Amino acid sequence: MTAENQKTVHVDLGDRSYDILIGPGLIAKAGREIVSRLKGRKVAVITDEHVAPHYLQPLAQSLEEQGIAIHPLTLPAGEKTKSFGHLISVTDHILASKIERNDAVIALGGGVIGDLTGFAAGIARRGTRFIQIPTSLLAQVDSSVGGKTGINSPHGKNLIGVFHQPDLVLADTDVLNTLSEREFRAGYAEVAKYGLIDKPDFFEWLERNWRDVFSGGPSRIEAIAISCQAKADVVAKDERENGLRALLNLGHTFGHALEAATQYDSSRLVHGEGVAIGMALAHQFSARMNLASPDLARRVEKHLIDVGLPISMGQIPGELPPAEVLMEAITQDKKVKGGKLTFILTRGLGQSFVADDVPASEVLSFLRDKRG
Amino acid sequence: MTAENQKTVHVDLGDRSYDILIGPGLIAKAGREIVSRLKGRKVAVITDEHVAPHYLQPLAQSLEEQGIAIHPLTLPAGEKTKSFGHLISVTDHILASKIERNDAVIALGGGVIGDLTGFAAGIARRGTRFIQIPTSLLAQVDSSVGGKTGINSPHGKNLIGVFHQPDLVLADTDVLNTLSEREFRAGYAEVAKYGLIDKPDFFEWLERNWRDVFSGGPSRIEAIAISCQAKADVVAKDERENGLRALLNLGHTFGHALEAATQYDSSRLVHGEGVAIGMALAHQFSARMNLASPDLARRVEKHLIDVGLPISMGQIPGELPPAEVLMEAITQDKKVKGGKLTFILTRGLGQSFVADDVPASEVLSFLRDKRG
Known part of the structure; x- marks a missing residue:
């Protein structure tokens, strides 16, 4: 069931193609959208302390209703989180959660969380499945699309990272109502x-x-x-x-x-x-x-x-x-x-x-x- | 000029295809082989303290004779070097050396140096050119070929890394004479x-x-x-x-x-x-x-x-x-x-x-x- 006010954009990249779903209520519907696309029944969810209080619980409930086990990790908010230190934490969390090839890593947050989590998903087991749930307009229209991931270096922003395409992007437009x-x-x-x-x-x-x-x-x-x-x-x-x-x-x-x-x-x-x-x-x-x-x-x-x-x-x-x-x-x-x-x-x-x-x-x- | 006792194996991966040259004296000939394939004139060379005393100087001379500037970094030898700590050092060295898209990163060593350096080359600027000069038989016949790179995790060996194909592999068979x-x-x-x-x-x-x-x-x-x-x-x-x-x-x-x-x-x-x-x-x-x-x-x-x-x-x-x-x-x-x-x-x-x-x-x- 696709709501009339929901749109789908297909990113055509051969065997790395994926859909971007755009519309209201997508966090509450995330479990159904993900379960139909994922073979595994386990996800690691990476978010930050600004986003977690609003959206982690509804997302967890939506996933658990579909029998998907979730392993959440909440990081500090802000650009400083795009560091090697946090990359190590997220990668370790993915491996400790035993996320395997058919499971997935979910980034729930803005551009910082998306870039960092995508990078960690790209290097854990040399590439694990990755789902973006961008919670800012910037992340929805830019950083969540296209597979660029990374962290900052003392030598410059985004100088370290990989190309790792997501398997799905859920752009829930309801979250935009709470942005400043x-x-x-x-x-x-x-x-x-x-x-x-x-x-x-x-x-x-x-x-x-x-x-x-x-x-x-x-x-x-x-x-x-x-x-x-x-x-x-x-x-x-x-x-x-x-x-x-x-x-x-x-x-x-x-x-x-x-x-x-x-x-x-x-x-x-x-x-x-x-x-x-x-x-x-x-x-x-x-x-x-x-x-x-x-x-x-x-x-x-x-x-x-x-x-x-x-x-x-x-x-x-x-x-x-x-x-x-x-x-x-x-x-x-x-x-x-x-x-x-x-x-x-x-x-x-x-x-x-x-x-x-x-x-x-x-x-x-x-x-x-x-x-x- | 290809010596009669030199062989070339072509790895066919579309636009990521590359050659493996196998034969004696290839470190001394590295400058000529690299200069004909590289647009840039700058390389970072990553090696370890066992290999450096034997081969870093001959390699540096061969590169400098062709006008290629070299930025060397020597790491401790051994499996423990395949860690996040050393990944950070190598990545930082690549960026500090201002290795750009047309330049290259060279791994001079065995499997540990190849895996670690390939990983760092794969994430610096989301992928820099990479040349393998494997100095062990294991690295020549296995780890230097195929693009698997990585480091170890407390959760297991090689669990963190990327696929990053080299642009060239130089397997100098003379180095095998000094192996135990x-x-x-x-x-x-x-x-x-x-x-x-x-x-x-x-x-x-x-x-x-x-x-x-x-x-x-x-x-x-x-x-x-x-x-x-x-x-x-x-x-x-x-x-x-x-x-x-x-x-x-x-x-x-x-x-x-x-x-x-x-x-x-x-x-x-x-x-x-x-x-x-x-x-x-x-x-x-x-x-x-x-x-x-x-x-x-x-x-x-x-x-x-x-x-x-x-x-x-x-x-x-x-x-x-x-x-x-x-x-x-x-x-x-x-x-x-x-x-x-x-x-x-x-x-x-x-x-x-x-x-x-x-x-x-x-x-x-x-x-x-x-x-x-």
Whole structure:
């Protein structure tokens, strides 16, 4: 029985294909969805102390009703949990729970829990089955789809990990009602990103319907499904980021540099806000390089402002380091090939492309201007 | 220029295909072989304190002559190095050395260094290029081929890791001249295994030519090449061990149990000796189950005795635990599916097969008889 307001996005990756189910009440229905897809009758559930009080019990009940035994592990919330120390704990928990090939590991949480748990599932017994139950908008439209998993290193974010595709993603849209406005907006930055990459019609639709997306109307499930489909399409064509998949980094090179410059202090800047500023900067920089019109940059900025997202470095509370330090963070980012700078730039609305020979001097002088 | 006494085995894995070069002097020629295959000009070299004094300097010189910068890291020798602690060190070394997508990580050592380094290369930047220079016979014919990497867990050996195929394997047969007799014999157990799995002609050839293999005659390179080809063929058909690849575990279920029972104390038992005893037991157990003749078991035992390998538990120095404890180790092994015992058994010389419904009671009573 599929509810009318439930959508399914299929990620086509040959023998690693899987479904993303999107709709209300999916945590309560998780047991039924999982039991029909899993041979084993045992799961390890990894979550964090913010999510556990709300959703661990309903998930456990739903699984137990279907005869699935659950082994829960609750971790501290926050980006610091994406560490080797917690990777060791989660991997040990999976092995101690005797999760075998037909059983599964479930990530119940946002991007941090999904990335960490996916990595642990990817290395325990050289790969155990993995189910994502993302509880933030960001995780639903981005990190839970596509198989990128990982932890942070002193040398940079997400520098250590594996590609490990989930077997199922359950995006329960009810959980979004408990997110803060700021957290929802941050996830929305990634939604808008899919429009700006290569879906001008979707971006225009968002300009008209974003209020309904934010208020939880029917456009919300629609926007999530289109976003997941957009990511799934890119991942299906380039699972291991050899080319096309880099487009998903629109706004992320500037964004990551700003996250690093604010020491990943979420009171100053969260990932989605960095991406929003990064997308505004990428469009401005494209205009400066005469690739796209200044009008386009202004149109993108207007939409981000409408939904309440930041578009400039000046909006970040506190002092930012000089442009040279931001530049350093950019060249240390992993999208550097043989010393040249790779950026995602645009030629028009929804016409993003991978520019892999951007002169560092232009970027530096742009940053100097923009930092003010 | 390929020396006449050098052989190449191609591992056919689509876009992850690679060559294994086998022959003398390959460490001295490593720079030339690598420079022609690598876009980058930087490598991290991971080795151990036993291997480094002999081969790190010649390798470094060969690489530097071709303009390749090297970042070496020397670890303690021994099985204990396959730990999360050393995985963290190696991964950090790779990232600190700024090894990027076109550069490579080289494992210079035996199975421990290969497994650990391959794992670190597999997770650094979600996969960096990886070159194996195996310095033991065991590593040349087994662990360096096929992409299985990993570390040990308190829950069992090799329970944590990834599949990460190398881009090149350089098996320098000169290094085998410095191995101890015991170490060479232990590697030979895996050579004989390929005959017993599905190459009766190869096993018969080994029965006639093993002295030449041991003394370093032309049969040695031949035996290594046939072994690598045998493993490559299995891996090409079943990269991620969903079926056929399990055959490579012939002798390993009993062998692993004996390694665990001796606390991985190499003064009592090394892996290859465990495999030799395990292969003898697997053939005896196959006879007991009326699958193969007792004559075959005796023939296999005779060859193992000829080359100086052990064939029975009684040959292991010190006390062994009771049969029940060995049985416990077997059921904790990772080749357990849904509680049933999976063994590699045989129907004749070179006619091994995966038996996945072996009654535990039969195995236990067999172990009681054999433990004496």
